[in-house]
Amino acid sequence: MIRFDHVSFTYDGAEVPTLDRVDLVVGEGELCVVVGPTGSGKTTLLRAVNGLVPHFTGGRLAGEVRVAGRSTRDVPPRELADVVGMVGQDPAASFVTDVVEDELAYTMENLGLAPDVMRRRVEDTLDLLGLHDLRDRPLRSLSGGQQQRVAIGAVLTASPGVLVLDEPTSALDPAAAEEVLASLTRLVHDLGLTVLLAEHRLERVLPFADTVVLVPGRGGPLEIGPADEIMVGSPVAPPLVELGRLAGWRPLPLSVRDARRVAGPLRDRLAGAVPRPPVTVPGAGGGPAGRLERVTVRFGAVRALEDVDVAVAAGEVVAVMGRNGSGKSTLLGQLAGVRRPDAGRVLVGGVDPAGLTPRELVARVGLVPQDAGVLLYGESVADECAAADHDTGLVPGTSAGVLDRLVPGLPPGRHPRDLSEGQRLALALAVVLAPAPPLVLLDEPTRGLDYRAKERLVGQLAGLAAAGHAVVVATHDVELVARVATRTVVLAEGEVVADGPARDVICHSPIFAPQVAKVLAPEPWLTVDEVRGALAGSGTRG
């Protein structure tokens, strides 16, 4: 169905090709998952399928990409709209119309289908993806998961043989992600659709994959094969796979169900051992760094926060969880003084952050927003660091020093837009941390990060807490919470529904529990490292 013949692709001005002599065949009805580190060229590979690369990006493409017999060399992306459905990373950015039903019909209108055919297919798609109740809803009023399903439906109505999805679940909370993936597997099984999909959070998609394509990055050769074979040696692996490698399970289980069936002996070996996190975070001990007192925030009729009481102490890493739109970002925004609350009081280091001048603010609170790139608008890395030192009145070189400790060897002349997602995050973190604010806030920091970059982030956060900073992380990423959080606050509809030690809060939640906890339940293990430590300990004891 999809065929890459010796495809090489080099972006304008790049010395190294992003794709180098790629040969890839994806057969009909296959669900193929593309995995690889951040910036390895997964998105480029996906966008080459319908010719958006190179038609919309520029650059040089050698070799040939054929879909259903049509070559992207001969036809522009629009002529492939009837065979390839492309869903990008941010569904909201791809909407052309303003109502669900019109959005579903848009591609068909362009293809010139007869009105009765369109009507029938729209109704079918509404049912297939469970969008029936939403047909008249304005697109902008939908939740992230609903938007993602509409975006998938909007390309499905044209009945393409191939569906290409770029990180379909990265912006979604665990429940919404399940919802989207369930729809996708249903399409593959019921309609025989060919699906090519890139994803960082492999724990979510691997159970459904037929084949895995490993893109090692830097133009290295692709590895293609069945999921359980490729994952044995993959540099990016979800916790379940790491647990399987650690326990020596073969074939490697890829779903929690499969793992539980072989995990009996491991559970027995671990019985009686106490999980001891290898990354030690001191936990609350210092003074209060920030607190919300009965805070209510409204956006028009929407209640973003309702009567919220949360305090953060120095030395803590607090994870704020909850579904899309439950008020996580608003909570961080309150601590950073982005706007005044409608009721209640916010105190950071004893003062109201909303009343501070920007310069006073950065000395007390550092917030890295969801899209870290918005903090960066210098011409180069060095420029960015120098600007940060100047703005905050620090000794020149402070920010560069912080950056060097986070990621050594970042080329100072590089433009921030040319950095990988992880490098950009590190740079944003460096400029925010340079004035050493006692309170550090991170909004969804693992979006677009691979496991290794996440590993470094965990180390950084633990280091911050140990150095006496208070850290608050708003995230959907249960694995990150399992690794580093000392306390977890769960929000729902703007209210605090749980607040307690991370292990107690997430371990037995069907939605928030990390994979290791699900496999080893009822014992409260959260991470592979805890298991590894316990096994090593028991090994030395005999």
Next chain:
Amino acid sequence: MRWPWAATAGRRGLHPAAWWLWAACLAGAATRTTNPLLLLLVAAVAAFVVAARRTDAPWSRSLVVFVRVGAVVIVLRVVLEVLFGNRLPGHVLVTLPHVPLPSWARGVSVGGPVTAEAVLQAAVEGLRLAVVLVCFGAANSLASPYRLLRCLPPVLYEAGVAVTVTLAFAPELVVAVGEVRAARRLRGRPVRGVAGLRGMAVPVLETALDRSLQLAASMDARGYGRRASLAPAARRAASGGTALGLLLVVAGVYGLLVPGSLPAGGVPFVVLGAGLVAGGLAARGRRTLRTRYRPDPWGAPEWLVAGSGVAALGALVVASVVGTPGLTFAAYPLTAPALPLLPTVGLLAGLLPAVVAPVERRPDRSVPTDRSRGEPAAARSDGRAA
């Protein structure tokens, strides 16, 4: 087009063109009078219908925005009048210091006595413009401009989409400004004053342009701009014909406006040009693949809504032609405005849509809208609501 007795099954709210026609007629009626009572009546009619028939969609809040802009227009007009207005005799409210201007600017006066008559006159003129704006705000609230564009013939559709994307650029820009402001504050940089403005322009434009490019890529990937194969020669002929036709029309209009510049007053040019444009569009139109999903039907409610607007406009036009007293606001001497019968009754007919227009199925309210990523603009500016 269907006739009034045609079934109304399968409709999704009133035809957008009916709403826009109704609002345009009300706006037209407003331009026909300077009687403040009649102007306020037009605004009230528009606002009442919006209140009765709008949905919960985001664009339904446009009316408020337009009302605010209208208020600014009135204030601006009065301020300009106070500073630079005509100095006719009347009841002096306050006397501003007169600024002497050099002789070459003798037509302009700055400062001097400000009369109640002049201020009221200016306020009424501002009000007229504000009411026109309110009418368009009402149209926006009742049917999004996008829905109106869907009704364009396929030939013009692509131009229409270009317009939609342009329209979408403005809200994107507003969102981007909010984000960049928040980000600058977090970096400890000024967000106010000249320094703040300068530092923000580039990132804001970058962000907004990025989004527009994403949209363009998405539209292309979804088949926008596909057309049936048309021989290059035929395509060139059609485009050339349209361009030549447009040139001829422009020349012809010039001839119409400047007597004696073209033979026969330019009429042949206009006719020939219009013919060429129509032919060119038709030739291209036949090659457009595009079909339309669930076109809005035009039935009895549409006729009634559009008719009520035409009735309101008609009443005002008739009144001004026959010279009904009370259509204009008399400031010299100051007289209290009255409500003339015919225009009042005509405008009240504009209320009809509040009863006859079908109520659109409202989006389900039980589903909390706050689950959306960035639904309210305010939430987005708040460091991107999750």
